[in-house]
Amino acid sequence: MKLVDKIQGIEILKDDAVYDEIHEHKGDNEQLSFELNTTFRTNEEVLKVLEKMTGQTIDSSVVVSLPFYTDYGRHMKFGRDIFINKNVTFVDLGGIEIEDQVLIGPSARLITVNHLTDPAKRRGLIVKKIVVKKNAWIGANVTVLPGVIIGENAIVAADSTVTKDVLANTIVAGTPAKVIKKVDQKTIRFS
Template sequence: MSAENLLDRVQYREILKEDEIFKEIHELKAHNEPKLAQLSMQYHPADEVRAILSGVIGQKIADSVTISLPFYSDFGSHIRLGEDIFLNQNVTFVDLGGITLEDHVLIGPGCRLISVNHLLEPEKRLGLQLKPILIKENAWLGANVTVLPGVTIGKNAVVGADSTVTKDVPDNAVVVGSPAKVIKTI
């Protein structure tokens, strides 16, 4: 089972607890959990942080990427990182649905990127809906921003601190609030 193959099979669909793929998800999650715990439970120099996370996501992370600890992920394998990225401390990626950060992205402290949601219907509530998050080149998320499933943050966009992003943000827009709304373009 490869994480990439799994991502292709889970995005944009409902997954019920009874589905066979649910078991695959939890097996890969269990495989990654010790590495992710090791990453955030003790100090590591920058090159070691990148090496540990590279082993989880299955992609070499560029030396220009800075990841301040602690960094949290519940799954790990569906993260894609460009170059010259800065992740501040206490960032959480809920990445089963896929999270991609293009080059030159800044993620402020305490941000949460969540690509997974539970199903609304009470009888299906333990099931999952998975939609990818894309943060385009040179975007900046301020402190404590939450990005919800299926959202794309446009190139050069800025998301103000404590905002909750529920829908796509255009290129060159500044958004603030909960839900985040465009206040100007740059």
């Protein structure tokens, strides 16, 4: 069983063995993240570093503009034909899955980790996976919180905070994000 599956939705306390394991892996990723963002890189070079981080092959159709930040690195999964704009942050300990043809705007943040509300356990963590379904568009400066699924063809308007699932073919906006419109499916075409 992968670490990401083992820790979903459970309290991870500071004294737990897995807490130390997480921080060890996080330290390894910080070196790769620094390497990724401290010099100009072609997209091919960016994808090679991301492959080191994730331990998986990333399709050449994925485009990631630098800088790109991730705290853990190993729990990201990318589909095909994805565009991630500048200054995007993935806090991916809980797992982030980006399906095909997704667009992510500049300065967006996908956050899978939260601290515990009990003051005695505040340094503890709880993680929940984020999934962004096919052809979704996350606008500039959006924050997506732990456990959210962004549905197929959905659009999240700029500056929104997504606290719960976004249904397929809807447009959401605001903080917290609420449905404002449906997507016109007659105009959706895939090559």
